[in-house]
Amino acid sequence: MALQTVTPRFGANYVPSAGWFYSWLDYDPDAVRRDFADLAGLGLDHVRVFPVWPWIQPNRAILRERAIADLLDTIDAAAEHGLTVAVDLIQGHLSSFDFLPSWMLTWHKASLFEDRTVRDGLATYVDTVARAVATKQNVFAITLGNEVNNLWPDSPTTAESSTAWAQELLTTLKKAAPDVLALHSVFDDAWYSADHPFHPADAVNLGDLTTVHSWVFNGVSRVDGPLGPATLTHADYLIELARATALDPDRPVWLQEIGVPGPDIPVDLQAEFTRRTVGTVLTNPSLYGVTWWSSHDIDRRLLDFPDREYDLGLFTVDHQRKPAAQALADIIADVKANGVRAQEPTTTLTAPANLRTEPSRRPEVAPGSDFHRQWVAARADGPVRIVLP
Structure with missing residues (x-):
């Protein structure tokens, strides 16, 4: 098995500890810096930040300079703590809420x-x-938005329209910011749902690298429980699906979101889930980096979030380090001390459908499918490469 030394990136999706993303409406630069001190203490190298679209562009003719200045200050605060920044633009969708401008x-x-x-x-x-x-x-990447395909039920589209939309905006983005990564982000219905109008080919064709979001509440945790092999390897499975679908086998894959949602991952198992899941993906040679969702919990005084959204943070709202955070910090320290030996798989499995040309057959590779279970069983003996027929 071929080995190479790699240094993946580690970061967190930044959820402000005070006031969630509503804090953009009453920006507190000191609170932001306190949050970033937490994250820098874990050894992270980057944060992904989320300005809220309708609060910057409340009218089609208005781009609020004050809101952009607050975003720039957040980026400066990250730099003060040794953190680089990825900026998402279209929020869009955050923690189960949609934010769209009135126009x-x-x-x-x-x-x-x-x-x-x-x-x-x-x-x-x-x-x-x-x-x-x-x-x-210190800005290294700009993503069009957070899981923009969450917005399609209320914004009708077709596969052709969603592709053209992303291509057009990525062209605009690249002209505006030619020296940073320009990215397109979707949640995993694009990989698993038969009639979803965002296709796997877009995830691996558009933008400068591929992003995947691994959430075990999509059904995979019901396959074998919180520490079962299907659950622990789901992130690696998504990375392999992405690599198989890309025309360029060397295209990097950024695990842009992963976390420990309850009740799928009980509190007492979250540190172990973190150690074993991240440990599994670190040896994948396609991995660009791991960005945890999220940096901080949501204050339970804020109402109407799904229950699992409140406790996804690496830190509590009063800045206490949680078990998953300590596990992640330990992994980062080990990687910095010893590096990672990426492993090229020697075992391959052929998917039942070509995700580039047969997107209607996506359920055949979804969690719990025969192919997925076959891959999980083979993965017990080491990394497994997926190839398309």
């Missing part, structure tokens, strides 16, 4: 993905914010 709602109701007026307004937003954040030396 595309009510009697203006239009599809985010298909309406020309909305797309033109959005292109202005992407261009303006990308140009601003690209002036900061």
Whole structure:
């Protein structure tokens, strides 16, 4: 088995400890710096931050300079703590809530993905914010948005429209910020759902590298429980699906979101889940980095979130390090001391369908499918490469 030494990146998706993302409405630079001190203490090298689209562009003709200045200060705060920054643009969808500007709602109701007026307004937003954040030396990536495919039920689209939408905005983004990674982010219905209008090919064709989000509440935890092999290897499985689907076998894959959602991963097992899941993906030669969801819990005084969203943080709202955080810090310290020996798989399995050309057959590779179970069984003996027929 071929071995190579790699140094993956480690980071956190930044959820402010005070006020969640509502804190953008009443920005507190000292609170941001206190949060980043927590994260730097774990040995992380980056954060992914989430400005909220309608609060920056409340009218199609208005881009609020104060809101952009607050975002730039957040980036500066990260730099002060030795952290680089990935910026997501279209929020869009966060922790089960959708945030869309009023100029595309009510009697203006239009599809985010298909309406020309909305797309033109959005292109202005992407261009303006990308140009601003690209002036900061510690910004390394800009993603169009957080799981933008969460928005499609209320914004009708087709596979052709969603592809054209992403291509158009990525072109705008790359012109505005040519020296940073330009990325497209989707949640895993794009990989597993038969009729989903965002396709696997887009995840691996569009942008400068592939992003995947591994959440075990998608059904995989029901296959064999919180510490079962299917659950612990789901992130590695997604990385392998992405590698198999890409035309470029060397295209990096960023595990942009992974976490310990309850009740799927009980509190007393979260540290072990973290150690074993992250340990599994670290040896994958396609891995670009691991970014934990999320940095801090949500204050339970805030209402109406799904229960699992409140406790996903590496830290509590009063800055106490949680078991998953300590496990992640231990992994990072070990990697810095000893490096990682990536392992090229010697075993291959052929998927039942070509995800590039037969997206309607995506359920055949979904968690719990015959193919998925076959891959999990083989993975017990070491890394397993997926190939498409």
